[in-house]
Amino acid sequence: xxxxCLDKLIKKRALAPIISRLVAxxxxxxxxxxxxxxxxxxxxxxxxxTRYPVTSAGExxxxxxxxxxxxxxxxxxxxxxxxxxxxxxxxxxxxxxxxEITLLYDVVEKVSSCLDTREIARLVIEEARKVIKLTSxxxxxxxxxxxxLKLIGEYGHGDEASYTVSRGVGIAGSVWASGRAEIVNDVHxxxxxxxxxxxxxxxxxxxxxxxxxxxxxxxxxxDQPVTYTAEDLKLFSTLASLAAVxxxxxxxxxxxxxxxxxxxxxxxxTIEKRDPYTGNHTKRVMEYSLAIGKTLGxxxxxxxxxxLGAVLHDxxxxxxxxxxxxxxxxLTDEEFKQxxxxxxxxxxxxxxxxxxxxxxxxxxxxxxxxxxxxxxDGLKGNTIDxxxxxxxxxxxxxAMTSTRPYxxxxxxxxxxxxxxxxxxxxxDPEVVDAFFxxxxxxxxxxSNSRQKIKL
Amino acid sequence: MPKILIVDDEPFIRLxxxxxxxxxxxxGVELITADNGETALDIIRREIPELVFLDxxxxxxxxxDVCNAVKNELATKxxxxxxxxxxxxxxxxxxxxxxxxxxxxxxxxxxxxxxxKARSVLGL
Numbered sequence: 001x002x003x004x005c006l007d008k009l010i011k012k013r014a015l016a017p018i019i020s021r022l023v024a025x026x027x028x029x030x031x032x033x034x035x036x037x038x039x040x041x042x043x044x045x046x047x048x049x050t051r052y053p054v055t056s057a058g059e060x061x062x063x064x065x066x067x068x069x070x071x072x073x074x075x076x077x078x079x080x081x082x083x084x085x086x087x088x089x090x091x092x093x094x095x096x097x098x099x100e101i102t103l104l105y106d107v108v109e110k111v112s113s114c115l116d117t118r119e120i121a122r123l124v125i126e127e128a129r130k131v132i133k134l135t136s137x138x139x140x141x142x143x144x145x146x147x148x149l150k151l152i153g154e155y156g157h158g159d160e161a162s163y164t165v166s167r168g169v170g171i172a173g174s175v176w177a178s179g180r181a182e183i184v185n186d187v188h189x190x191x192x193x194x195x196x197x198x199x200x201x202x203x204x205x206x207x208x209x210x211x212x213x214x215x216x217x218x219x220x221x222x223d224q225p226v227t228y229t230a231e232d233l234k235l236f237s238t239l240a241s242l243a244a245v246x247x248x249x250x251x252x253x254x255x256x257x258x259x260x261x262x263x264x265x266x267x268x269x270t271i272e273k274r275d276p277y278t279g280n281h282t283k284r285v286m287e288y289s290l291a292i293g294k295t296l297g298x299x300x301x302x303x304x305x306x307x308l309g310a311v312l313h314d315x316x317x318x319x320x321x322x323x324x325x326x327x328x329x330x331l332t333d334e335e336f337k338q339x340x341x342x343x344x345x346x347x348x349x350x351x352x353x354x355x356x357x358x359x360x361x362x363x364x365x366x367x368x369x370x371x372x373x374x375x376x377d378g379l380k381g382n383t384i385d386x387x388x389x390x391x392x393x394x395x396x397x398x399a400m401t402s403t404r405p406y407x408x409x410x411x412x413x414x415x416x417x418x419x420x421x422x423x424x425x426x427x428d429p430e431v432v433d434a435f436f437x438x439x440x441x442x443x444x445x446x447s448n449s450r451q452k453i454k455l
Numbered sequence: 456m457p458k459i460l461i462v463d464d465e466p467f468i469r470l471x472x473x474x475x476x477x478x479x480x481x482x483g484v485e486l487i488t489a490d491n492g493e494t495a496l497d498i499i500r501r502e503i504p505e506l507v508f509l510d511x512x513x514x515x516x517x518x519x520d521v522c523n524a525v526k527n528e529l530a531t532k533x534x535x536x537x538x539x540x541x542x543x544x545x546x547x548x549x550x551x552x553x554x555x556x557x558x559x560x561x562x563x564x565x566x567x568x569x570x571x572k573a574r575s576v577l578g579l
Contacts, residue, residue, distance in 0.1 A: 092474070095475060098564060099567065103565070
C-alpha cells in the first residue's frame with residue numbers, strides 16, 4: 001500500500017469533517033496513525049491501549065489506538081477505504097475506455113476517407129500499436145493469382161518484409177481457412193505454429209472479411225509471452241473490420257476507375273476502326289501530349305484532363321461521313337467544312353458524361369490557333385485551354401510525320417521546322433519549346449511503325 | 456502554488472479529471488473543483504488558477520458565459536481555459552473561439568491529452 005494513503009483518505013474534503021466529528025463525539029482518547037507509525041490524529045490523554053487495524057484490499061494502512069470504544073472508527077475507516085478503492089478502480093477502467101474510444105474515433109475518421117490500401121494498412125498498424133502491447137504487426141492482402149496472402153504493411157518485421165501466408169499453413173493460414181479471429185498466448189505449444197524470421201511468443205490474428213469472404217489478415221504479436229484478453233481481441237477485431245471495409249472500398253474504387261478508363265480508350269478506338277490509316281494516331285498524340293505536359297509541369301489534375309482530351313480528341317470524327325473521312329485526294333471547301341465539325345461533335349458526345357467534362361476544352365479546341373484564326377470558336381492566345389494548345393502541337397506533329405491516304409509523312413527535321421515556323425501564329429510558343437525540351441523523341445521511337453520518307 | 460480548477464456539474468466527470476491530474480498533486484499542484492458556473496467564476500476571481508477545465512453544458516451559468524467573463528476581466532484574462540463539450544456538438548467550436556477559450560476538448564476526452572495539456576500549460 002502506498003504510504004500516506006490513510007492520510008489522504010482522512011483529509012478528503014467529503015470525509016474529513018465526518019471523521020473529526022466522530023473523533024470529537026467519541027469522548028474517549030484516540031490516536032490514529034498510518035502504517036509507518038506517523039501520527040495523523042491524536043486527542044489529549046491518549047494512552048497506548050488496543051490497536052485496531054484499518055485495512056484496504058487486505059493490507060493494513062494504519063491503526064486506531066484506544067479503548068474498545070474506538071474499534072468502530074477503525075471499521076468505518078476501513079469501509080471508507082474500500083469505497084475509495086472501488087471508486088479508483090472504476091475511474092481507472094473508465095479512463096482506459098475513454099482512451100480507447102477517442103483513439104478509435106480518430107482512426108475511423110482517418111481510415112474511412114482513405115482510398116489507398118497501403119495507407120489504410122499504415123493507419124491500422126499505428127492504431128494497434130497505441131492500444132495493444134505488441135512488438136510486431138502485419139497486414140496482409142489476398143493475391144488472387146497466387147492464392148497467398150501478401151504483406152502490404154508491417155511494423156517490427158525488420159528484414160522479413162517478404163512474409164507471405166499460404167492457405168492452411170501456420171496459425172495465420174488456419175485463421176484464413178476458418179475465417180475466425182484467434183488469440184494464441186503461447187505459440188510454441190500450438191501445433192500449427194510455424195517458426196518465421198520474426199520472434200513471437202504470443203499473438204492475435206484476425207481475418208479481414210468483405211461479405212463473408214476472407215480478403216486479408218492482420219496479425220499482431222509480442223516477442224515476450226503476454227496474456228492477450230478477450231478485450232484485446234474485441235478491439236483488434238474492430239480494427240480488422242474497419243480495415244476490411246476500407247480496403248474493399250479502395251479496391252472497388254480502383255476497379256471502377258480502371259473500367260472507366262478502359263471504356264474511354266475503347267471508345268477512342270472505334271474511330272481507329274473506321275479510319276485504319278489513323279493507326280496508332282490517338283496513342284501517339286496522347287504520348288506526345290503527356291510528354292509536353294510533363295515538361296510544362298502541369299498539375300496532376302491537368303495531366304489527367306490532358307490525357308483524356310488527347311485520347312478523345314478525334315472522337316467527333318464518328319460523325320463525319322466515310323466519303324469525306326476516308327477520301328484519298330484533297331478535300332473540297334465543302335468537305336473541309338464538314339471535317340471541321342469534328343471538334344464540336346466530339347464535345348457533344350463527351351459532355352454527356354460528367355467525369356469527362358473537364359476534357360471538353362481539349363477536344364473542342366485542339367484546332368484553335370494561337371493567333372485566333374482557328375476553329376470552331378476563333379479563340380486566341382491563353383483563352384485557349386492549355387490542354388487544347390498542347391494537343392494541337394502533338395496532333396499536328398503526328399499528322400505531319402505519319403503517312404496518310406492522301407500524303408506521305410514528313411521527316412522529323414522538316415516537321416520540327418514547320419513547328420518552329422508556325423510557333424506564335426498557329427501554336428503557343430511555350431508549348432512548342434516544351435515539345436522540343438520533352439522526352440517526346442523517346443515516345444516517338446517507341447510508337448514505331450514509321451513510314452518516314454525524305455521529300 | 457499552481458492551481459487547476461475543474462468545473463463540471465456531473466460529479467463523475469470531476470472524479471475522472473481529478474484522477475487523471477492526480478499525479479500533479481505530488482508535484483505541488485492544487486486541484487480545486489466546482490459544480491456550477493457561478494461558483495467557478497468566484498473561485499477564478501479569488502484564486503486566479505493557471506488552468507481551468509470548464510464544462511459547457513451547466514445549469515445556471517454555462518461554460519461559454521464563464522469563459523466570456525473571465526476573458527474580459529483584466530485580472531483573470533490570462534487564465535488558460537479548456538472548454539469541454541460532448542462529442543457531436545462541434546459546431547460549438549466557433550462559439551468557443553468567440554468567447555476566447557484557449558482550447559476545445561470533446562468528451563469523452565483522451566486522458567493522455569488532458570494530462571499533457573495540463574503539464575504544458577503549467578510548465579511541468
